[in-house]
Amino acid sequence: MSIGAPDPASFQPMMDAFAMASPAAAVEIVLPAFTFGPACTQIARIIYMNQCNPGQIMMVGAYWLQLAEKYIKAGLDLGDKVDAFDAESWEGDDCDAFTDQSGKVRAQLFAIGAFAVEVGMGLFTIAALLAVMVTAYAALATVLMGMALVYWPLQAFPLTAGAAVAVRTAAMTVAATGLGVLQSLDAALKTLGNTLAAFIGGGMVGSWATLAVSGNVVNPLDLVGPTAFNMANGFAQLALRNAAAPSAGKHVAPGLNHLFVGGQGAYNLGLNLNDRAQDGAVDGKNDPRATYGIDPGNLDFIPNVETSDGKPEPPYTFEKPDWAKDPAPSWSGS
Template identity: 75%
Template sequence: MSVGAPDPESFQDMMNAFAVACPTAAVEIVLPAFTFGPSCTQIARIVYMNQCNPGQIMMVGASWFQLAEQYIAAGRGLGEQVDAFGSDAWEGEDCDAFTDQVGKVRAQLFAVAAFAIEVGLALFTVAGLLAVMVTAYCALATVLMGMALVYWPLQAFPPATAAAAAVRTAAMAVAATGLGVLKALDAALKTLGDTLAAAIGGGMTASWAMLAARGNAVDPLDLIGPTAFNMANGFAQMALRNAAAPSGARHAAPGLNHLFVGGQGLHNLGLNVNDIAQDGALNGAEDPRGTYGIDPGNLDLLPSADTPEGDEKPRGTWEKPAWADDPAPDWDGSRQ
């Protein structure tokens, strides 16, 4: 039975829409955060901390489903080829040993497929809730931005100060209600993310055990380098992100934090619009990501060491150490 994997390209329009909407919300929330106080500051923090693209996450999830489909097809094809020999064509101890080894390889293929399906389902699940979150904060940021734009001209015109006060009161009520909704979604996302991460961890452990039982053991020492390398990068990025975030407390954060949120939103909006216009192509002369693999506007200051498909050398300015790459799979156990 086929997995029936969706085509990742079917989520392109969704990805393009969120690529514009998310950074736009980061820009829009800046003026309300300066204007209407604590609730808007907390909303700005949620907008900043949840800058993402649910459409792109779904595209990645679809790719995992396609990967599972390919592994399932490989396992079935291998079995069909072996079955086609027929008992009359080959028999004996060597045949039995070969058939046994084929069975182990097929089991490994199906185990990897099962894990890929699990990852794909997890990505689709979290992307669905993120889509609700992002849509909600985009709508809220737009409404609050509109109210701020109404408030300031009224506030500057003395006869209209009463109307300005009414707008401010209404905006603060909208912000408080919207903040409650966003906090609930944020808490649900954290719970969902923790649950899915635990499930993926369990699935990975189970798949490793299954592969090891069929002759493809993973040496934990091979994983120390890649794991430490990626965790160091991730924690450094998270520390920079948290340092630049608006305060989540009741008191307003320093203005520079709000300005960074808006500046980052403008930066990403420009990059995303350019990517959409060029169908994802990067112009290295205009985009630092294309030349150095860095993105200062998003606090990504580590040059990329990835080698794009078709290139012989990394696009970044340094060579990734050999221990930072996972070893090739050992399907038949020959490296043990």
């Protein structure tokens, strides 16, 4: 049985393209933000707040769908094996207990498979809209950057000052129109994101209930540590991100935050180019993520890494404490 899960590798070209387009837009919008005023300031904020790689999100979604396919196939194969038993060669209490337990395991496999489909499709849905957003703001930033580069030489000389004013007027019109498009996309993304989060949250509750009814009870207290640890990390980085964002106000003059937007874009361009040069591998000599377990350009200053069992941790880093690690699932039915 197949649900038609796509090959994650097929999204590599898309991931490579957006790995350049998104941070490049953050670099390109800096000069227009200082040159053309409030609309470009708000565009810079939208670009900064929506730095992402839709291709990579789709690749992760494809992995979830492949995982779903494996669980669903495992459930079907288990059912085929149980149905193939000869009732005359094995019957009685042991047979009944085995059949009952097999049914519970199948229910768990199908529940996890269904939840994985839900997550995978949710990731594809949000990634599709993000792809439109990133393409739109990358094109807009490139156009505005070109107009800024034309404007500054023109306004430097009295004979071309009139042409500079025309370029500036045109640029502000383009920025205002483009801002309206980006704001509509941003609002749609927020609505879609909240809807998908609620949908996936409901699916998680439903899958937990199915597992519990099938004998695989998940103790919520076991998840308190991992959840608190990850939420603390996430909220800390979110607070730093929001503090570094350009102003959202229409009448606030551009500030130094624009320089951070451009600097972060250049930093990520460097990391992404390095990743591509290393064929996806992280080069510890050039990449602080490998050496220190941090990502300062993206405001991640917590030196935390995940290492395989028996593998030494990189210097100056630490692994999650045991209470912060997700417990291993139980398939015993007890």
